[in-house]
Amino acid sequence: MAVADLEQRLDPQGEPTGDPPSLDEDELLRIYRAMAATRRVDERCMKLQRQGRIGFYGASTGEEAAAVGSAAALDEEDWVFPALRQGGVMLYRGWSLEKWFHHLFGNEEAAEKGRSMPCHFSDRDVNQVSWSSCMATQLPHAVGMAYAADYQGDDTVAAAYLGDGATSEGDFHTAMNFAGVWDAPVVFICNNNHWAISVPSEKQTASETFAQKAEAYGFEGHRVDGNDVLAMYEATREAVEKARRGEGPTMIEAVTYRIRGHSTSDDPSRYRDEEEVEDWRRKDPLHRYQKYLVMQDVAAPDDFEAIHEEIEAEIEEALAAAEEGSPPDLESTVEDVYDEVPPHLADQMAALKNQLEE
Secondary structure (H helix, E strand, O other), X not given: OOOXXXXXXXXXXXXXXXXXXXXXXHHHHHHHHHHHHHHHHHHHHHHHHHOOOOOOOOOOOOOHHXXXXXXXXXXXXXXXXXXXXXXXXXXXXXXXXXXXXXXXXXXXXXXXXXXXXXXXXXXXXXXXOOOOOOOOOHXXXXXXXXXXXXXXXXXXXXXXXXXXXXXXXXXXHHHHHHHHHHOOOEEEEEEEOOEEOOEEHHHOOOOOOOHHHXXXXXXXXXXXXXXXXXXXXXXXXXXXXHHHOOOOOEEEEEEOOOOOOOOOOOOHHHOOOHHHHHHHHOOOHHHHHHHHHHHOOOOOHHHHHHHHHHHHHHHHHHHHHHHOOOOOOOOHHHHOOOOOOOHHHHHHHHHXXXXXXX
16 A cells, blocks of 8 residues: 555444454443543543633544554553643553543642643553653654663564654654664654644645655655544554564554644634534544444444443542642652752752741
């Protein structure tokens, strides 16, 4: 298949376009649940931000299939290096909603004890490393981790996520080059959601596709329908298995769309046509996958409502726990960095505590 072709497993009506993936019914439903949970959590978090209860949020509405489909192809031991919209990867891999909300509230109970920006999710429990708001800096980290794993003789694979805008950053090209030179066991997953904040894809690159950029660095690139969760699973599974066999990296371009703004700080109506958004709403990845599950007798229409009710109940419970959470301990600012706090920082901490008491 030419790199410009769009790989699919489901057409927009949910009809299979080829052989079904080797997933049992429990796994198919687990994938749906993670996608639905991502959508429902996004909806709640957008409201929380507008209510002033959290400070910032970047929703992944419309991109759930790209995240969850690729996550389903990873092993538990593999490591994830995310960009902004990969919360669904963590949910699929078993991260709790309570930890999700503790993170957004900046609580002591969060994995990073409240010292990370909202949506910069990370947790050793699910092998996910925090990304940086500086675009593409996570990509050299992923390649370095993959190279180290290969050097040590284990078969761990790194999943490196990025947006289309990250391909214009130097770190992207550095990471791609070293991945190709070292045959590093890394899979680059580029969410081409057509907008890098307000910059459209056609102003981001002169290449016909983002996937073909891999060819310049000596490895394969694949262009996949990012709203087709089964296509994302199959493409990522093949890339992960290839990397685990020691056959080098792959880049996957997931063609999808960012339905909402870049973040809660963005007004997309200032730079894009609402008709374009509505066209992509009709390609909703959840609706497509629902149709497939019904046609395959994996689920009945009423089952989805039951799943959504379960998710809503979990969200309410997790949110209540987070709102009862504790602020980070002040001393942890330095004690989590140094085994023995240097005298100058100890003095500064004492001065800060005195100032706060006053």
